[in-house]
Amino acid sequence: MKVIIAEKPSVGRELAKVFGANTRKDGYIEGKGYSFTWAFGHLLQLAPPQEYGYYGWRRTNLPMLPQKFKLSIRKVKTKDGFVEDPGVRKQLDIIQKLFDEASEIIVATDAGREGELIFRYIYSYLKCKKPFKRLWISSQTDEAIKDGFRNLKPGSEYDTLFSSAHCRSVSDWLVGMNATQALSLSAGGKDVLSLGRVQTPTLAMICARYLEIKNFVPKIYYQIAIQVDKDGQVFKAISADSFDTKEAGEEVFAKVRDVASGFAAGAQIVDVEAKPRKEPPPLLHDxxxxxxxxxxxxxxxxxxxxxxxxxxxxxxxxxxxxxxxxxxxxxxxxxxxxxxxxxxxxxxxxxxxxxxxxxxxxxxxxxxxxxxxxxxxxxxxxxxxxxxxxxxxxxxxxxxxxxxxxHQECIKEITKITVESEILFTANGTVIRSAGWRSVFNDTEDDKKDEDNTALPKVKKGEELPLADKALLEKQTKPKAMYNEASLLKALETCGKDIEDEELRDAMKDSGLGTPATRAAIIETLLTREYIIREKRNLVPTAKGLAVYEVVKDKQIAQAELTGQWEKRLEEIRSGASVQEFKAEILDYTRNITQELLVAGISLGQKPEQKANSNATDLVEPEINSK
DNA sequence: GCAAGGTC
Structure with missing residues (x-):
């Protein structure tokens, strides 16, 4: 009998359906000489520090550099702390039984780094030695599945992918666990002050934005607005230039030839520009x-x-x-x-x-x-x-x-009218000619400025029109907006770089922070740690969050680029590069950041304590490749 | 007590 293992039940059931297997058992489906089973995402995780003998949170334990990492069953939080997830234990038993009976295993976890890791950790934990093949498909239609099964790959073809996946996992453990304990101990040890490759750069983005806003000095400037009358249809235009002082504004303002100043036709149309703009439909949602x-x-x-x-x-x-x-x-x-x-x-x-x-x-x-x-x-x-x-x-x-x-594209007509009356003014108007995809939600603009007119009257170049009104406007420069969940999620995709173009942003997917599956959890972690709070829809750092930020802001662990650097190395490992060098760098970094944080003495009302003694001399590097 | 990753 062949056993097929998927990443999650939905995929396992789908595969079984294509094969016509329909005997439902507890935790798997049987038929046609196959058994289709599944995991629930990661069933196993790298074991926590105490399983390597690092008991309690103590300076003398740091840095914790296990020689060989162990796996343990995923835990769930209950009222008496963390316990093994009973559902996971049960499913592992089912997988174990099927693997024992199997002549061959077909790996059908998701086609990616984490999918590979999910299977390899199970395989390793169950001490299975049976041969396995890999199903590699990126769509779950019947045809794609059949095609994938006709083209099963030897399992060993993905050994380097597993290596890179395990490296990612171990590196996150080393840096995260050690940095977290080091910072927490340096603050007195009463409170959990967590740090990690993803959560800390995220916190840094929120704090940096908050401080930028707090330190923002608004600048006052002046503009002149006019109301131009075209046969009773009035439209608004704003001065192209702005003025730094009120005096400068007033001086020009006095010369603007409106009706009240005795000009029946004080404005001249200098230019009229009308061009269609096509807006392609948005991409589907991820x-x-x-x-x-x-x-x-x-x-x-x-x-x-x-x-x-x-x-x-x-x-x-x-x-x-x-x-x-x-x-x-x-x-x-x-x-x-x-x-x-x-x-x-x-x-x-x-x-x-x-x-x-x-x-x-x-x-x-x-x-x-x-x-x-x-x-x-x-x-x-x-x-x-x-x-x-x-x-x-x-x-x-x-x-x-x-x-x-x-849907079809939305076609708009963008009109720009330039008016002269002492100085130049511009009026912008947008008219939707063909709503196309915008008719679905009947949404108006999302990028519309409040000074824009919807429709502008037909005017001709050279035409002279009366100014119904004029006003000197006092304005001030505005700081960027505070992050909210929407803008933070967008920023995480591009590591805080502002990229408006949807397709360009999409191309940067691989260099973002976190993954779609984890981003919501990252925000929740920062909230649980009381590093940030929700204020209306905004995410605002707390005093604690800002204190942590001050300690780590110049360190690598707070830089979004760290993920990009790791990803580059992990990709090299996947294509065959040795893991030794990267492994050595991670260990080095772990020792450094741990030491730095232990002496940092974060100021949460605690004074810095003595420098910890070094116990890192005789530690052996963890074994990254499980073979 | 702690990471980031996946999923129910």
């Missing part, structure tokens, strides 16, 4: 963009959106939620017309679904090369019944975005 949208529209936290989406997924209403791709492959695209028809009776989208049925679908979101472990979030076509208000709202974000993504 988890992060969906969380951002839900936060903007409904104020849901990243964690809440993920929870609601997970429920919809478990009810088979939407596809896999923790995806980082905003694209689908051609095979899934072929099912889109059916999905659109499933929305014909939807109260809000029915009409648009009908229109879209007739139209040629835009294929901007169709690109098989950009589908990694999972494709973009879609509805499944199963009709929802009795959804709660919140579930319905999230479902509609998915369904509506699907209609938008395959």
């Amino acid at each position: 988890l992060s963009s969906l969380q951002q949208e839900a936060n903007k529209k409904y104020g849901y936290t990243a964690d809440q959106t993920l929870g609601l989406l997970q429920n919809l997924y478990e009810s088979k209403l939407v596809t896999y939620p923790r995806t980082g791709s905003r694209y689908i492959g051609d095979d899934v695209f072929a099912t889109v017309p059916q999905l659109i028809s499933s929305l014909l009776e939807h109260p809000a989208f029915g009409k648009q679904a009908g229109n879209l049925q007739e139209a040629k679908l835009t294929k901007r979101s169709v690109n098989a090369k950009k589908v990694t472990d999972h494709h973009a979030v879609l509805i499944t076509g199963v009709k929802p019944t009795h959804l709660s208000k919140d579930h319905q709202a999230v479902y509609d974000l998915v369904a509506g975005r699907m209609l938008e993504a395959f």
